Amino acid sequence: MIDLFQWQPPYPSAPGYTEPTTSREAALAIAAKVTRLQDDIIALLRKHGNLTAHELACEMKMSKDITSPRLSELREMGRIVPSGQRRKNESGRSAIAWRSTE
Helix, strand or coil: CCCCCCCCCCCCCCCCCCCCCHHHHHHHHHHHHHHHHHHHHHHHHHHHCCECHHHHHHHHCCCHHHHHHHHHHHHHHCCEEEEEEEEECCCCCEEEEEEECC
């Protein structure tokens, strides 16, 4: 029998979580918005070219905590790939610039 409190929709079609309390709550809270956010990211990549996670978060006026997981989902779906470019992020570290495959 499936435990509905522990059941998790298949990633990357739904946000993933790593534990059944706060992580699960966050995934459930964002689930209804995920497809739109993913589509918005693809649109920005197509419009602006290659962008890092930080650049996308700034363009979307959102936290990287919301946009970065969407990049992981999009990468798993094959909708984005690393562009081969890297740029310094806000912490001064090298960050992947992503590009749309669409």
